[in-house]
Amino acid sequence: MKHSVVVVDDHNLLSQAIGELVNSFDEFHVLYTCKNGQELLDKLQNPANIPNIVLMDVNMPILNGIETTEHLYQNFPQVKVLALSIEEDEKVILKMLRSGAKGYLMKDVKKTELHNALLEVMEKGFYHTNTVTKVLVDSLSHNDGDVVTLKDREIEFIKLACTEMTYREIADKMFLSPKTIEGYRNALFEKLNLRNRTGLVIYAIKNKIFTP
Amino acid sequence: MKHSVVVVDDHNLLSQAIGELVNSFDEFHVLYTCKNGQELLDKLQNPANIPNIVLMDVNMPILNGIETTEHLYQNFPQVKVLALSIEEDEKVILKMLRSGAKGYLMKDVKKTELHNALLEVMEKGFYHTNTVTKVLVDSLSHNDGDVVTLKDREIEFIKLACTEMTYREIADKMFLSPKTIEGYRNALFEKLNLRNRTGLVIYAIKNKIFTP
DNA sequence: GTCTGGCAGGGGAAAAACCCTGTGGGCCAA
DNA sequence: TTGGCCCACAGGGTTTTTCCCCTGCCAGAC
Structure with a gap:
């Protein structure tokens, strides 16, 4: 009997196309497709x-890949989740794996690699490409102790710093003295290792605190 | 005889999957797939x-969808380009259509709509979804006269302004006087309607001049 | 010739960045 | 209870950078 696969991806065409691909493998068939995590649950x-x-896209509206995978891991541990994403961001990969994904595939893998991944997951219980393995190894040596945590008020400030407002205007908006704002800024420069406001803006965007 | 289709997308899995989908239509077959515009040319x-x-992804490395479409329009006018993208950005859609694309499909279209699009493009020469038609109509009323064009040297400057370098350091890097750099900055502030460097950074990122 | 556009400078006001000090409230432990 | 400690907040004062206005040179285009 063929192994059943579910494709979860918010892009209709992609989920159908990937489904078509999976159906072309002798050992697998697509049970159905979903547009987001909620629909799957x-x-x-x-x-x-x-x-x-479950072939799961990471970036989805409503209930994203990470949350959905976590939920599956808790409630349906027998279901093997393979993450599927264009994201190569270390943090995202690690988050997915921590959530219980059995593997992480970049969307530019070849058809044969998808086939391989599906077979290996059924057989061994996991499948990891070289890229992912490297990320895992890196995450060990990488000093991951400096996980900077930002306070609510700091995040609020950062968002405002990503606009054309001057610090004085930001101070007004946050009902604080300009001097206090300077304090926030200096603290952030210190702990994020930045030189100036431009650095802060780039940091904010990289870490999705602010989305342009 | 079946109509021939080429899929251009940098994500291997996606191009193959979409290819599979196209092959499942009676009237079409996939000639080959490419990873970027250069490969196609x-x-x-x-x-x-x-x-x-040609089913063309908009976001590609090396030679992107817009440039490639332009080139095709000049040199192979008989080839009908259908843009395929997750982007819903008005500007991008308009750029693709101006470059000569015969249609613009979001990647979340259904299989049947892709089939429709392919058939219509062969028959009528174009295919536009409601979304795209709306964008086109909007672009008429929308004051699109202020299409700002940036010079090469300005773009180079903007990229550097998106780092933590001071203007003096940027001047050194561009082998110019700090005063000249000020000139660039002021010209940009003027024509982009900005107040300060933060605004410039946000502008650069929004318009993909700089990617964090 | 004139005109435009890239380049560069002077000078000055405003903002940003970097010091160091101080207050008052909550919390914890002697 | 009290003294010590942390922390959000805020002020003084200074240097550096940013921002703005106005002028001038020179080469290449018309």
């Missing part, structure tokens, strides 16, 4: 809808 | 490789 209420493998 | 040197339709 709804479907899984019916035991007949529980697949062997 | 290379292929087209051989007349046997000229397809009826």
Whole structure:
């Protein structure tokens, strides 16, 4: 009997196209496709809808790949999740794996590699490309002790610093003295290792505190 | 005889999956797939490789969808380009259409809509979804006269302004006087309607001059 | 010739960046 | 209870950078 696969991706065309691809493999067939995590969880209420493998996009609206994977790991541990993403961001990869994904595929993998991944996941329980393995190894040596945590008020400030407002205007908006704002700024420069406001803006965007 | 289609997308899996989808339509077959615009142009040197339709991703490395479409429009006008993208940005859509694309599909279209689009492009020569039509109509009322064009040297400056360098350091790097750099900055502030460097950084990122 | 555009400078006001000090409230432990 | 400590907040004062206005040179285009 063929192994069942569910594709979760918010882009209709992609989920269908990937589904088509999966169906072309002898050992697998697509049970159904979903547009987001919520839709998948709804479907899984019916035991007949529980697949062997979920091919999950990371970036989705409503319920994203990470949250959904976490939920699956808690409630349907028998389901193997393979993450599928264009993201090469270390943090995202690690988050997915921590959430319980059995593998992480870049969207530019070849058809044969997808086939391989599906086979290996069913057989060994996991599949990791070289890229992902490297990220994992790096994350060990990488001094991950300096996980900077920002306070709510600091984040609020950063967002305002990403506009054309002067610090004086930001101070007014936050009902604080300009001097206090300087304090926030200096603290952030210190702990994020930045030289000036431009650095702060780039940091904010990189870390999705502010989205242009 | 079936109409020939070429898929251009930097993500291997996606191009193959979409190819699979196209092959499932009776009236079409995939000639080959490419990873970027350059690869396509290379292929087209051989007349046997000229397809009826190109399904082109907009975001690609090396030679992007817009430039490639422009080139095709100049040199292979008989080839119909259908843009395929997750981007819903008005500007991008307009750019693609101005470059000569015959249609613009969001990547979340359904299989049947892709089929429709392919059929219509072969028959009528174009295919536009409601979204795209709306953008076109909007672009008429929208004052699109202020299409700001930036010079090469200005773009070079903007990129450096998106770092933590001071203007003096930027001047050194560009082998110019700090005063000249001020000139660039002031000209940009003026024509982009900005107040300060932070505004410039946000502008650069929004318009993909600089990617964090 | 004139005109435009890239380049460069002087001078000055404003903002940003970097010092160091101080207050008052909450919290914890002697 | 009290003294010590941390922390958000705020002020004084100074240097550096940014921002703005106005002028001038020179080469290449018209």
